[in-house]
Amino acid sequence: MKILVNGIQSNLRFSSAHVIPGHESCGYIHGHSYFVDVEIEGERSGDFDFVVDFKDVKKYTKAICDELDHRLLVPVYNDLIDFKDFDKKKNSIFELQKQKSVYFKIEDKGYTIPVEDCVLLPLPYTSAEELSKFFAETLAKKLAETYDNLEYVAVCVNEGIGQGAEYKKVFE
Numbered sequence: 001m002k003i004l005v006n007g008i009q010s011n012l013r014f015s016s017a018h019v020i021p022g023h024e025s026c027g028y029i030h031g032h033s034y035f036v037d038v039e040i041e042g043e044r045s046g047d048f049d050f051v052v053d054f055k056d057v058k059k060y061t062k063a064i065c066d067e068l069d070h071r072l073l074v075p076v077y078n079d080l081i082d083f084k085d086f087d088k089k090k091n092s093i094f095e096l097q098k099q100k101s102v103y104f105k106i107e108d109k110g111y112t113i114p115v116e117d118c119v120l121l122p123l124p125y126t127s128a129e130e131l132s133k134f135f136a137e138t139l140a141k142k143l144a145e146t147y148d149n150l151e152y153v154a155v156c157v158n159e160g161i162g163q164g165a166e167y168k169k170v171f172e
């Protein structure tokens with residue numbers, strides 16, 4: 001059986017700024033009011049014969065939303081972003097997080113952002129596609145700590161009403 005959680009109605013939302021380096025119109029820092037829909041399929045089990053407790057799904061998804069809310073989302077593994085004193089092939093993201101500010105260039109534009117104002121994500125892009133994959137994988141990992149009856153978690157990250165990307169993470 002499948003359960004569905006509607007992001008708008010369940011307040012699974014976040015407002016963040018991002019940039020898609022190299023893109024004609026999205027290559028400028030801009031923002032979205034995102035919302036996140038979740039679909040989970042699995043066998044019903046446990047004391048209440050649930051697929052999964054809605055409370056857990058909402059709590060874990062909201063925690064990811066809160067982590068990204070009111071921040072600039074920086075895709076550390078983007079090929080066009082060059083960080084000062086940081087080699088993305090060798091150094092860990094924790095090194096960047098320890099700094100007060102992050103310094104990077106995207107082609108000929110330079111940025112200095114206080115580290116507390118951004119979220120450094122281990123992603124090549126902060127597109128709806130990559131964010132939905134990030135949400136689905138993070139949520140699946142968290143649910144796997146307490147559930148062993150689930151088949152997949154699918155997360156749709158919507159960049160406002162009318163456009164979103166969905167990623168399905170199948171449990172092994």
Ligand SMILES: [Zn+2]
Nearest residue numbers: 018026030032
């Ligand atoms: Zn955008």
